[in-house]
Amino acid sequence: xxxxxxxxxxxxxxxxxxxxxxxxxxxxxxxxxxxxxxxxxxxxxxxxxxxxxxxxxxxxxxxxxxxxxxxxxxxxxxxxxxxxxxxxxxxxxxxxxxxxxxxxxxxxxxxxxxxxxxxxxxxxxxxxxxxxxxxxxxxxxxxxxxxxxxxxxxxxxxxxxxxxxxxxxxxxxxxxxxxxxxxxxxxxxxxxxxxxxxxxxxxxxxxxxxxxxxxxxxxxxxxxxxxxxxxxxxxxxxxxxxxxxxxxxxxxxxxxxxxxxxxxxxxxxxxxxxxxxxxxxxxxxxxxxxxxxxxxxxxxxxxxxxxxxxxxxxxxxxxxxxxxxxxxxxxxxxxxxxxxxxxxxxxxxxxxxxxxxxxxxxxxxxxxxxxxxxxxxxxxxxxxxxxxxxxxxxxxxxx
Amino acid sequence: xxxxxxxxxxxxxxxxxxxxxxxxxxxxxxxxxxxxxxxxxxxxxxxxxxxxxxxxxxxxxxxxxxxxxxxxxxxxxxxxxxxxxxxxxxxxxxxxxxxxxxxxxxxxxxxxxxxxxxxxxxxxxxxxxxxxxxxxxxxxxxxxxxxxxxxxxxxxxxxxxxxxxxxxxxxxxxxxxxxxxxxxxxxxxxxxxxxxxxxxxxxxxxxxxxxxxxxxxxxxxxxxxxxxxxxxxxxxxxxxxxxxxxxxxxxxxxxxxxxxxxxxxxxxxxxxxxxxxxxxxxxxxxxxxxxxxxxxxxxxxxxxxxxxxxxxxxxxxxxxxxxxxxxxxxxxxxxxxxxxxxxxxxxxxxxxxxxxxxxxxxxxxxxxxxxxxxxxxxxxxxxxxxxxxxxxxxxxxxx
Numbered sequence: 001x002x003x004x005x006x007x008x009x010x011x012x013x014x015x016x017x018x019x020x021x022x023x024x025x026x027x028x029x030x031x032x033x034x035x036x037x038x039x040x041x042x043x044x045x046x047x048x049x050x051x052x053x054x055x056x057x058x059x060x061x062x063x064x065x066x067x068x069x070x071x072x073x074x075x076x077x078x079x080x081x082x083x084x085x086x087x088x089x090x091x092x093x094x095x096x097x098x099x100x101x102x103x104x105x106x107x108x109x110x111x112x113x114x115x116x117x118x119x120x121x122x123x124x125x126x127x128x129x130x131x132x133x134x135x136x137x138x139x140x141x142x143x144x145x146x147x148x149x150x151x152x153x154x155x156x157x158x159x160x161x162x163x164x165x166x167x168x169x170x171x172x173x174x175x176x177x178x179x180x181x182x183x184x185x186x187x188x189x190x191x192x193x194x195x196x197x198x199x200x201x202x203x204x205x206x207x208x209x210x211x212x213x214x215x216x217x218x219x220x221x222x223x224x225x226x227x228x229x230x231x232x233x234x235x236x237x238x239x240x241x242x243x244x245x246x247x248x249x250x251x252x253x254x255x256x257x258x259x260x261x262x263x264x265x266x267x268x269x270x271x272x273x274x275x276x277x278x279x280x281x282x283x284x285x286x287x288x289x290x291x292x293x294x295x296x297x298x299x300x301x302x303x304x305x306x307x308x309x310x311x312x313x314x315x316x317x318x319x320x321x322x323x324x325x326x327x328x329x330x331x332x333x334x335x336x337x338x339x340x341x342x343x344x345x346x347x348x349x350x351x352x353x354x355x356x357x358x359x360x361x362x363x364x365x366x367x368x369x370x371x372x373x374x375x376x377x378x379x380x381x382x383x384x385x386x387x388x389x390x391x392x393x394x395x396x397x398x399x
Numbered sequence: 400x401x402x403x404x405x406x407x408x409x410x411x412x413x414x415x416x417x418x419x420x421x422x423x424x425x426x427x428x429x430x431x432x433x434x435x436x437x438x439x440x441x442x443x444x445x446x447x448x449x450x451x452x453x454x455x456x457x458x459x460x461x462x463x464x465x466x467x468x469x470x471x472x473x474x475x476x477x478x479x480x481x482x483x484x485x486x487x488x489x490x491x492x493x494x495x496x497x498x499x500x501x502x503x504x505x506x507x508x509x510x511x512x513x514x515x516x517x518x519x520x521x522x523x524x525x526x527x528x529x530x531x532x533x534x535x536x537x538x539x540x541x542x543x544x545x546x547x548x549x550x551x552x553x554x555x556x557x558x559x560x561x562x563x564x565x566x567x568x569x570x571x572x573x574x575x576x577x578x579x580x581x582x583x584x585x586x587x588x589x590x591x592x593x594x595x596x597x598x599x600x601x602x603x604x605x606x607x608x609x610x611x612x613x614x615x616x617x618x619x620x621x622x623x624x625x626x627x628x629x630x631x632x633x634x635x636x637x638x639x640x641x642x643x644x645x646x647x648x649x650x651x652x653x654x655x656x657x658x659x660x661x662x663x664x665x666x667x668x669x670x671x672x673x674x675x676x677x678x679x680x681x682x683x684x685x686x687x688x689x690x691x692x693x694x695x696x697x698x699x700x701x702x703x704x705x706x707x708x709x710x711x712x713x714x715x716x717x718x719x720x721x722x723x724x725x726x727x728x729x730x731x732x733x734x735x736x737x738x739x740x741x742x743x744x745x746x747x748x749x750x751x752x753x754x755x756x757x758x759x760x761x762x763x764x765x766x767x768x769x770x771x772x773x774x775x776x777x778x779x780x781x782x783x784x785x786x787x788x789x790x791x792x793x794x795x796x797x798x
Binding site: 027028029030124127128187188189191192193195196198199200202203205221224225228229232235237240241243244267269270271273274275277278281282285298302305306337 | 426429
């Protein structure tokens, strides 16, 4: 391992593509005749294939969850804080599988893929996919890998929703469901924010009803705005205050101390950026819009809006868990206002009502929804201890 | 009075325009050589002109605060719930003055006005105006009306900020400052939402750097998006849930009950509107974008961002109130997450530190920030009783 790679990193990783020729019937009734799933794995699969963990990604995630792709590209995977040797999801103990979901834009079949029927990009013709469809395709990948039962299915946010779907739809295929910073279904406010994001994309004149790739254009401004709105909801007010809310008191010029971290000492009295939080949002939006597909963004937000596993059980989520056979671990974060602790407690209550075994931890953290991606000590310790017990459980059975 | 006008309405009202030929030097250093202010008044000014109340409007408000403009146009003013005979701001007792602020788009000089120097619309050349500038121009209007001291200056949200500015800058010109659902300055999150709104307007290809009127276009999509984002922040999550979050359980089709009030019984599995909250936001955004000027929206959000009266007092708001001579009444609403009760309490604490007399009321209400516009019984009663005492105070002095 190169000197530039930390000892607790999984190091250099290489994505693998799995092609599936079996047709996949989606929740919408549409059929994908064939598809690819791109994945990465970290750690070693044990002899009886009992130590595999599935990682499910959130809205803008992908298969690259840990390690780096090359020594020249030192940006680690999105959950590198939690996946690696000795980390919460310990790759010395587990074989960790992370894939890009269907509809994504990082290698799995999605709107930027070529539609074999038209030889053009799918674009807006890519069917709407749901959390249920993702679990179904993840089950096919599981078969391909020869894994009978996941030691755990793990995810945060939209990833946590996939975890719940696994526990409901495939009760005998996982031992543990670890669902972090999620919700049983979106609130009206959550949907409203998603709709603003979608509207900002679809009203961008470069969107061309989703056929921007054919047109050689890109709805960059729309995607940038969508991400800016999203980003506000991922951070807590207190995290923003900590980052940008410092009251600047050492300016020489009387009357220029407007707090909230002015970008320079002076107000522009124009429509330039005055406060650091503005340039931070611009930067985040801009960077994202250069690396993400707009149609995928639309699909991901719809998957969020549509998620509600109680729907097949007269709106009673506890009934959805009646046949679940795994143990549950839920975690939430105090300042998360996108999916606040109350939403996790709703799930916990329905799990208890269904007689399931559940561990729930509410973590004090300033970072808002994004906290689930961060190495917050109490979070990482609890996560690590829980998975340590999972590993003992597996080892005991193996012995 | 026509049968169609309720007895507790101020009835038909007519705006008046006041022209000012004196130059107004703004906070930015720029000078408006002349300007118009449009206003309405309700109730009668008493003989010694001691019963006048100034209403300050918020981001999208204007001078039309109560009553109606014609019997054919029955849409009442924006604060009709609180202004009228027998209402909280009782027009049987008070002479109520409501104006459109400088930079507005409802009749006062602003970006849609003709710049006498160029004979074209001001558009983006209209100078940035601040809360301080508004109070200064309101003082000139006060002079024009021959009023020496307001019985009260009253406003909610951005209007409440103007109230604080009056108490600080013109301590001998008001008896009472009534500041509702406001904040001592914006949080980083508040600024972030404003910046998203501004970016959605300025990135609309029809914006033309603010010269859309000259170009015969209009950044309708941008303004619509800005309002959609804004609207989410005006409502509480619980208000949205109450409005759109009903779990629909009587659908015949299995699998179509996705709660959050589906617009029809079925999911579209496309990017049409699926949930009522989406069409509600579209409707609000669309309606607003047809009636409001985009440059004015930019100006109003900048006035919000820039507001921080502590700036001239080493960042210590309590020092700003050292010379204030009025009594203060503050109110906030439990589910307001734009300017939550904590923000009002910050102001209250600084008022107490400055030795000011202050009444503070935190009202349980589901409606979020918008609650200040609504006839919520505890709010209206407290408001009404407070102003009743103000009227007794005036009457006692008069006698």
